[in-house]
Amino acid sequence: MSITAYIIDDERKAISIIKSKLERTASDIDVIGEFQDPEKALKEMEKNTPDLIFLDISMPKMNGFEFLRQIKNPSFEVIFVTAYGDYAIEAIRHCAIGYILKPIMDQDLMLSIENAKKNIEHKTALAKNRQLVENLSLTQNRNKKIAIPSSKGLDFIEVQNIVRCEGTQGYTVLYLKNKQQMVSSYSIGYFGKMLENLNFFLTHKSHLINLDYIDKYDRNGTVELQDNHSVPVARNRRELFLKRIENL
Incomplete structure (x- = not known):
């Protein structure tokens, strides 16, 4: 299957590097547009929308997120390209959107x-692109939604509705505020990284909890949550856990 693609980056050298790597490692990607000016890319997309866009986040006239906001129905797949840090990567990861870091490694690409x-x-x-744009407009992290990868695709869940996550045999069970459960094909480690800055804490290698739902902590190493479930806190996590809940 041939996939059409745009490369949008304000640096000509960066475009050349991506194109060269694609020619060497992904011959089925057909680059039909190269743009240093995202506004020109927007105009071209009115005539010809690609399947995939390699999109630089940090551009002077219009950054990658602003570019995405300009498109009414962004139904193309995006791979963000960035040399920068946690905020951008975190926002992208929450919506299960791809990204690669500069300098670009062949394996990552x-x-x-x-x-x-x-x-x-x-x-x-x-759905992913629309959710990213919506999340970026929200000031409160707990009102954001995250993409939950499953065997059937993606579900978008409000962060504030997740009480806890439990890892089992490489899968993760999410327990929601409304007593429902969801099973994701992704590991507890995946959700730990996704939610660590959204008021969640990995108490144990198999348990991730929303700190908003703590009822009480027993110093023998057990947390009781508002869903009437008890979760263990591993010995090597207890000191850090106590520091986190002191600020709640």
């Missing part, structure tokens, strides 16, 4: 492309 191909096949791009 190939992995992102393989994931993008699966997403193109499952047609998940529009």
Whole structure:
């Protein structure tokens, strides 16, 4: 399957590097547009929308997020390209959107492309892109939604509705405020990284909890949550856990 692509980056050298790597490692990606000016890319997209866009986040006239906001129905797959840090990566990861860091490594590029191909096949791009734009406009992290990858695709859940997550055999069970449960094909480690800055704490290698739902902590190493469930706190996590809940 041939996939059409744009590369949008204000640096000509960066465009050349991505294009060269694609020619060497992903011959089925057909680059049909190269743009240093995102406004020109927007105009071109009115005539020809690609399947995939490699999109630099930090550009002087219009950054990658602002570019995405300009498009009414962004149904193309995105791989963000960034040399910068946690805020951008975190926002992208919450919506299960691909990204690669500069300087670009072949292995990272190939992995992102393989994931993008699966997403193109499952047609998940529009929902992910819209959710990213919505999340970026919210000032309160707890009102944001995250993408929950499952065997059927993606579900978007408000962070504040997740009480706890439990890892089991490489899968993760999410326990929600309304007593419902969801099973994701992703590991507890994946959710730990995704939610660590959204008031969640990994109490144990198999347990991730929303600190908003703590009822009480027993100093023998057990947390009781508002869903009437008890969760263990590993010995090597107790000191850090106590510091976190002191600030609640």
